[in-house]
Amino acid sequence: MSAEKLQEARRQIEICNACRYCEGYCAVFPAITRQTAFADGDITQLANLCHNCRGCYYACQYTEPHEFAINLPRVLAEVRTDSWRELAWPSGFAKAYDRHGVAMGAMTVLCLFFLILGAGSMRGAGDGEGFYQYLSHGFMVAIFAPAFIVPLLAMVISIRRYWRHVGGGAIGWIAMARAFHDVATLRNLGGGQDQGCNFEDEDRFSNARRIAHQLTLWGFLLCFASTSSATVLHYAFDMQAPYGVFSLPKLFGVPGGLMLSAGTFWMVVLKLQADGDLSDGRVRGGDMAFVLLLFAVSTSGLLLYAATYSGLVPYLLTFHLATVLTLFLTLPYSKFVHGFYRLAALLKNARDAG
Structure with missing residues (x-):
């Protein structure tokens, strides 16, 4: 999986974990709050738990043009795709x-x-x-x-x-x-x-x-x-x-x-x-x-x-x-x-x- 995508997803997830405004939106955010550090497998799990409903994006105060540039639906979608590609056989x-x-x-x-x-x-x-x-x-x-x-x-x-x-x-x-x-x-x-x-x-x-x-x-x-x-x-x-x-x-x-x-x-x-x-x-x-x-x-x-x-x-x-x-x-x-x-x-x- 792309190390760059995983790192960007980790950055955004850590910001979401500090904010917690969207905690009641779906299963992703309660799952985020259960831990403070996120290994690659944790990021993959959260990406596949995301249903891409996009409610968190439209409610977020840290989307662009804010310097945090949060776009959790997209970055999790990219990690999710990478996981399907890498784990697929063949x-x-x-x-x-x-x-x-x-x-x-x-x-x-x-x-x-x-x-x-x-x-x-x-x-x-x-x-x-x-x-x-x-x-x-x-x-x-x-x-x-x-x-x-x-x-x-x-x-x-x-x-x-x-x-x-x-x-x-x-x-x-x-x-x-x-x-x-x-x-x-x-x-x-x-x-x-x-x-x-x-x-x-x-x-x-x-x-x-x-x-x-x-x-x-x-x-x-x-x-x-x-x-x-x-x-x-x-x-x-x-x-x-x-x-x-x-x-x-x-x-x-x-x-x-x-x-x-x-x-x-x-x-x-x-x-x-x-x-x-x-x-x-x-x-x-x-x-x-x-x-x-x-x-x-x-x-x-x-x-x-x-x-x-x-x-x-x-x-x-x-x-x-x-x-x-x-x-x-x-x-x-x-x-x-x-x-x-x-x-x-x-x-x-x-x-x-x-």
Whole structure:
């Protein structure tokens, strides 16, 4: 990690620790007050605990043009990015994705689209009903199982590295429950008073970002539950797709897709409205690519369901699978991993708070 960035973050954190005006804003400031000296691992932990809500910046009396030049959201965002890059496994691809994420994501989807299409995704190439008319179940398992397992392994290694770096240890059940509650409710985007943060408008508290994140989080989990339930039905009960409207895959998948599409679209709008000087400008491409990719996955899935039995199915199916495969392949390097880092940071914070 950049020694210069770590030192600048340490300088600003020490000033915040002396001031303590923002102590009730989020979990970062109580965590700061628990110590007087900050090692590199402590700085990394605080950076990943920060949700970039920006309320502290707009309330601070020491921002520029004051000589202290405090900009805690940006410096913590930069340290956070550096930690993801250094702790990622393997790390080389992360830097390129941060700079050119939108272009790389679009190119990967396009290449995979034609690759899957050419590999036999058109009518007559499958071995079953519904979508399996266009792409066999065996082929889907062959390409998606490794594309999911390998990135998942890479993320496990990355989070394990983080846990060691910040000095994490055993977590009790109470601390674990507290951390998962904070994740589920996104309490740290509430501005301390549940009135929201200042992400997209410095003069106004808003829960818009919190709601957009919740739609995205719960929409993604419902979509994952849809895929998982379909897998169980297929292998455990020999119930093969296509599934009816009132089956578990559809009852989870349709609402999940709608929530995920709405949440990611809203997040794109908020990102375009937000002040870029309070985030890490080096990763704007990667940040936007991840949100747009999630939007493409959910929206293409909904369109595919709506177009069932039409002539658009082969092309929509191929595009949807290409976006899902791209999402899987980029998981360890995209902002998707931030959710696991933030959970780890919240777990350690809950344990340290006692």
